[in-house]
Amino acid sequence: MILDSKIPEGPLADKWENHRFSSKLVNPANKRKFKIIVVGSGLAGGSAAATLGELGYNVDCFCYQDTPRRAHSIAAQGGINGAKNYQNDGDSIHRLFYDTIKGGDFRSREANVHRLAQNSVNIIDQCVAQGVPFAREYGGLLANRSFGGAQVSRTFYARGQTGQQLLLGAYSALSRQIATGQVKMHVRQEMLDLIVVDGHAKGIITRNLATGEMKVWTADAVLLCTGGYGNVYYLSTNAIGCNVTANFRAYRRGAGFANPCFTQIHPTCIPVAGDHQSKLTLMSESLRNDGRVWVPKNAEDAGKAPSEIPEDARDYYLERKYPSFGNLAPRDISSRSAKEACDEGRGVGPGGRGVYLDFEDSINRLGENVISERYGNLFEMYERITGENAYQRPMRIYPAIHYTMGGLWVDYNLMSTIPGCFVLGEANFSDHGANRLGASALMQGLSDGYFVLPYTIGNYLTTISPGGIDPEGAAALETLESVKERVGQMVSAKGKRSSRSYHKELGNIMWEYAGMARNEKGLNKAIGEIQDLRDDFNKNLLVTGHGEELNMELERSGRVRDFLDFGELLCRDALTRNESCGGHFREEYQTADGEATRNDEDFSHAAVWEYKGDGETPARHEEDLEFENVKLAVRSYK
Amino acid sequence: MKLFLKVWKQEGPEDEGHFESHVLDGVSEDSSFLEMLDQLNEQLLEEGKEPIAFDHDCREGICGTCSLNINGYAHGPENSTTTCQLHMRKFEDGDSITVEPFRAKAFPVVKDLVVNRSAFDKIIQAGGFITVRTGSAPDGNALPVPKEDADLAMDAAQCIGCGACVASCKNASAMLFTSAKAGHLNMLPQGQAEKDSRVLNMVAAMDEAGFGNCRNYGECSAACPKDISLDYIAKLNRDYAKAKIKKVFS
Numbered sequence: 054m055i056l057d058s059k060i061p062e063g064p065l066a067d068k069w070e071n072h073r074f075s076s077k078l079v080n081p082a083n084k085r086k087f088k089i090i091v092v093g094s095g096l097a098g099g100s101a102a103a104t105l106g107e108l109g110y111n112v113d114c115f116c117y118q119d120t121p122r123r124a125h126s127i128a129a130q131g132g133i134n135g136a137k138n139y140q141n142d143g144d145s146i147h148r149l150f151y152d153t154i155k156g157g158d159f160r161s162r163e164a165n166v167h168r169l170a171q172n173s174v175n176i177i178d179q180c181v182a183q184g185v186p187f188a189r190e191y192g193g194l195l196a197n198r199s200f201g202g203a204q205v206s207r208t209f210y211a212r213g214q215t216g217q218q219l220l221l222g223a224y225s226a227l228s229r230q231i232a233t234g235q236v237k238m239h240v241r242q243e244m245l246d247l248i249v250v251d252g253h254a255k256g257i258i259t260r261n262l263a264t265g266e267m268k269v270w271t272a273d274a275v276l277l278c279t280g281g282y283g284n285v286y287y288l289s290t291n292a293i294g295c296n297v298t299a300n301f302r303a304y305r306r307g308a309g310f311a312n313p314c315f316t317q318i319h320p321t322c323i324p325v326a327g328d329h330q331s332k333l334t335l336m337s338e339s340l341r342n343d344g345r346v347w348v349p350k351n352a353e354d355a356g357k358a359p360s361e362i363p364e365d366a367r368d369y370y371l372e373r374k375y376p377s378f379g380n381l382a383p384r385d386i387s388s389r390s391a392k393e394a395c396d397e398g399r400g401v402g403p404g405g406r407g408v409y410l411d412f413e414d415s416i417n418r419l420g421e422n423v424i425s426e427r428y429g430n431l432f433e434m435y436e437r438i439t440g441e442n443a444y445q446r447p448m449r450i451y452p453a454i455h456y457t458m459g460g461l462w463v464d465y466n467l468m469s470t471i472p473g474c475f476v477l478g479e480a481n482f483s484d485h486g487a488n489r490l491g492a493s494a495l496m497q498g499l500s501d502g503y504f505v506l507p508y509t510i511g512n513y514l515t516t517i518s519p520g521g522i523d524p525e526g527a528a529a530l531e532t533l534e535s536v537k538e539r540v541g542q543m544v545s546a547k548g549k550r551s552s553r554s555y556h557k558e559l560g561n562i563m564w565e566y567a568g569m570a571r572n573e574k575g576l577n578k579a580i581g582e583i584q585d586l587r588d589d590f591n592k593n594l595l596v597t598g599h600g601e602e603l604n605m606e607l608e609r610s611g612r613v614r615d616f617l618d619f620g621e622l623l624c625r626d627a628l629t630r631n632e633s634c635g636g637h638f639r640e641e642y643q644t645a646d647g648e649a650t651r652n653d654e655d656f657s658h659a660a661v662w663e664y665k666g667d668g669e670t671p672a673r674h675e676e677d678l679e680f681e682n683v684k685l686a687v688r689s690y691k
Numbered sequence: 692m693k694l695f696l697k698v699w700k701q702e703g704p705e706d707e708g709h710f711e712s713h714v715l716d717g718v719s720e721d722s723s724f725l726e727m728l729d730q731l732n733e734q735l736l737e738e739g740k741e742p743i744a745f746d747h748d749c750r751e752g753i754c755g756t757c758s759l760n761i762n763g764y765a766h767g768p769e770n771s772t773t774t775c776q777l778h779m780r781k782f783e784d785g786d787s788i789t790v791e792p793f794r795a796k797a798f799p800v801v802k803d804l805v806v807n808r809s810a811f812d813k814i815i816q817a818g819g820f821i822t823v824r825t826g827s828a829p830d831g832n833a834l835p836v837p838k839e840d841a842d843l844a845m846d847a848a849q850c851i852g853c854g855a856c857v858a859s860c861k862n863a864s865a866m867l868f869t870s871a872k873a874g875h876l877n878m879l880p881q882g883q884a885e886k887d888s889r890v891l892n893m894v895a896a897m898d899e900a901g902f903g904n905c906r907n908y909g910e911c912s913a914a915c916p917k918d919i920s921l922d923y924i925a926k927l928n929r930d931y932a933k934a935k936i937k938k939v940f941s
Contacts, residue, residue, distance in 0.1 A: 122815075186848050229816070232816040263801050331725070597736060603801060
C-alpha cells in the first residue's frame with residue numbers, strides 16, 4: 054500500500070494557494086461528461102453534491118434517510134469555528150491551526166489542518182449568504198461564543214441547533230441543484246459495496262430500503278461522505294442509522310483505514326438510565342461556558358441530593374486540576390477526569406456514573422433569562438429525558454462516544470488509496486488527529502465539501518476519460534452478486550438471536566475494553582470475544598421476512614455484521630498504538646498523576662490498515678507525520 | 692409498566708391495512724416511546740412474528756424522521772415534543788395506546804407506520820433557498836441583520852420537517868411548513884431578491900403535491916414539536932398577495 058500524502062511544496066501558509074493553482078482544471082464543456090456519485094447528504098456530502106452540481110458535473114447523490122435534510126450533521130448543537138477575529142481577541146488563521154493541531158495531540162497533518170483553518174472564514178461567509186440564521190449582537194453583526202480547547206471566542210452558532218441550520222443551508226443549495234436536474238437525489242438507498250475496476254472506483258451497489266431492490270450505479274468517481282463509526286459501541290450520540298458499512302466495504306476493496314482507535318468520548322452527555330436505552334443524548338459542550346463541573350469530595354456524599362452538599366464539600370475537579378482552562382478543558386481530558394471521579398466512587402445518579410454540571414453561579418450572576426436564552430432548548434431536552442429541571446438542580450452528565458477521528462486514509466486531494474474514491478468529512482481521518490476540538494466537525498465537513506474537493510477532484514478526473522464502466526459488465530455484476538449473496542445469507546440463517554442483541558453485546562465489549570481507557574490485556578480479550586460473537590452471529594442470526602421489501606431487521610443486521618469486523622480492527626489498532634494520545638488512552642502509558650504519555654519517538658504517524666482477506670490479520674502501514682511549523686509539546690491545559 | 696397497544700399494520704402502499712393488538716409488559720418509565728416500540732419488536736421477533744416498521748433516526752428530536760399518531764395526536768399528547776423525546780413516564784401503567792402512521796394524501800404509507808414525505812422536498816426545491824454559488828459570498832459581517840429579525844428567522848428555521856402539521860390538520864394542509872420555510876428566508880436581507888418568486892413557486896409546489904387548503908384551524912401549530920407560530924402563515928399569505936399583485940401589474 055503506497056501512502057503518498059501529496060502535500061504541496063512551499064511554506065505552510067502558501068501550500069493551499071499553490072496547490073489550487075497547480076491543480077488541473079476540467080474545462081466547462083467536459084465537466085458535463087463526468088458522472089460523480091456522492092454517498093451521504095450531510096454537511097460534507099450535501100455541500101459537495103451541491104457545489105459539484107453548480108460546477109456542471111452530473112451528480113448522483115444517495116442517502117439512507119427519507120430525505121437529504123435528515124443526515125446526522127443535523128444534530129450538532131454548539132457551533133462552528135471560524136478564524137474571523139471579529140471579537141478582536143487575538144484570533145487568526147494561524148491560531149486556529151495551532152489550537153487544532155495541539156487539540157489533536159499532534160497526530161494530524163499540518164498542511165491539512167492549516168487549509169481547514171484558512172477555509173473556515175469562507176465557510177462563515179457562505180453560510181451567512183445562504184441565510185443561515187446565526188446568532189447576532191444588537192448591532193446586527195455576528196455573535197461568537199467560546200468553546201473547549203480555545204482561549205478566544207471564534208465559535209459561530211445558531212442557538213443550540215447550529216448543525217441543523219448549517220445542514221439546512223447545504224440542503225437548500227442541494228435542493229436548488231436537484232430542481233435543475235444537475236443532481237439526482239436517491240433517498241432510502243444504502244450503499245452496500247464499492248465497484249472497483251482495474252484498481253479504480255467506478256461505482257457502487259445500493260439496496261433500496263423501501264423495496265429491497267439492489268442496483269448497480271456507475272460513475273467516474275465516488276465520494277464517500279458517510280460519517281463516523283461511533284455506533285460500533287452500540288450506545289453513542291450518533292443517530293441509530295449511522296454505520297460503518299460504506300467505509301468498511303471500501304476498506305475491503307482496498308482503501309486503507311487510518312487510526313480507527315482514535316475515538317472521541319464527549320464529556321457532557323446524559324447518563325445511561327437503564328437497559329432499555331437505545332442511544333445517548335449529548336448536551337452541548339457550550340454548556341461548559343456557564344456550567345461548573347463537580348462531584349462530592351467524599352464518596353459518602355455521592356448518594357445525597359446536590360443541595361445537601363455544602364460548597365466546601367464539593368470538588369470542582371476541572372477548575373482544580375486545570376486552572377487556566379478550567380471547565381473548558383478539552384473533551385478527552387474532561388471525559389477522563391469524570392471517569393476517574395466515578396471510579397473513585399464519587400459519581401452521582403443511577404449506578405454512580407455521573408457528575409454534576411451546575412448552573413447556579415451563572416444563574417445568580419446573569420439571571421435565569423440569560424441562561425434560558427443561551428441554552429433553553431438544551432434544558433428542555435434534558436428535562437424531557439430525565440424528568441429533572443436543570444434550572445433548579447444541577448444536570449447530571451457522563452461521557453459518551455460522540456465522534457470518530459479515525460477514518461479512511463486520504464491524501465491532500467481527499468482521495469483514498471483507491472484512485473477515484475474520495476472521502477470527505479468525518480468519514481476520513483485527516484484533520485483532527487487523536488482528538489477533535491469542539492465546533493470543528495461542522496467546519497471540516499463544509500470545508501471538504503464546499504471548498505476542497507471541488508478543486509482537487511480535477512487532479513483525478515483529468516487523468517481518466519469520462520464514461521465509466523458498463524453497468525451490465527462483468528465487474529459490476531460480480532460485485533452485485535457478492536452483495537446479494539451476503540444479504541441472502543443473513544435472511545436464510547434463521548437462527549434465534551436478533552441483530553440488536555448482538556449489537557448490544559458488541560457495544561458492551563467495546564465500551565468495557567476499548568472505551569475511555571484501554572490496556573493490552575483487555576484489548577486482547579476483546580478481540581477474542583468479538584471473534585466468538587461474530588461466529589455466533591453467522592450461525593444464529595434471526596431475520597424475519599425477506600430481502601425484497603422494507604425490512605428494518607435486515608438493514609440493522611447488515612450494519613451490525615460490518616461493525617463486528619470493524620470492532621476487531623479498532624481493537625487491533627488500539628493494541629498496536631503503544632502510547633496515550635488524545636482520545637486513545639492506554640493505561641500502561643501515563644504519568645504518576647494520571648496524565649497521558651505520548652510517544653513521539655515511535656508513534657508520530659498515522660497507522661493505516663490494509664485488508665488482507667477474511668480471517669487474515671490486516672497489514673499495518675505508517676504515514677509519518679512531519680512537523681515543520683509547530684513544536685511537539687506536552688499538551689498541557691494546566 | 693404494562694401496556695395494551697393497538698398498532699397499525701400495512702404490508703405496503705397497496706395494502707388496505709389494519710390494527711393489531713399487542714400486550715407489552717415490563718416497560719421502564721424512563722424509556723422513550725420509540726424504545727418501547729423497540730422492546731415490542733424484540734418481543735415479536737421472539738414470537739417469530741414480523742416486527743413493526745417505523746421511521747426514526749437521531750432520537751434526540753432534531754432530525755424529524757420519527758412520526759406516529761399516538762392516541763390521535765401527532766407525536767403524542769405532550770406539547771412541543773417529538774415522538775422520540777416522548778417518554779413513557781407520561782403514560783400510566785395499564786394504559787391502552789393506539790399507534791397509527793401520519794395520515795395525509797400527500798404522505799402515502801410505505802409500510803406499517805412508515806410514510807413517504809418527499810412532497811416536502813418538492814416544496815423546497817421549488818424555491819426554499821437563496822441562490823448563492825459556492826465561493827461567491829461577501830464577508831459575513833458585510834450585511835448587518837437586526838437581532839430581532841435574525842431571531843424571528845431562527846424561530847421559523849427551527850422547523851424539522853417532520854410533517855406533524857400536515858398530519859394534525861383535517862385538510863392535511865402544509866401551510867405551516869411552507870410558511871416557516873419561506874418565512875425564514877423572506878425575513879432576512881439576504882432573501883429579499885428572490886422573495887416574490889420564492890413565495891409563488893413554493894405555494895404552487897405545495898398545491899401540486901396534493902396538500903389541502905389552510906382554514907386557520909391552528910391544529911398544526913398546536914401539534915408542532917418546535918412551536919412554529921401561526922404568524923408565519925399570516926406572513927406567507929401577505930407575501931403571497933403582494934407577490935401576486937406585483938405580478939399582475941408588472
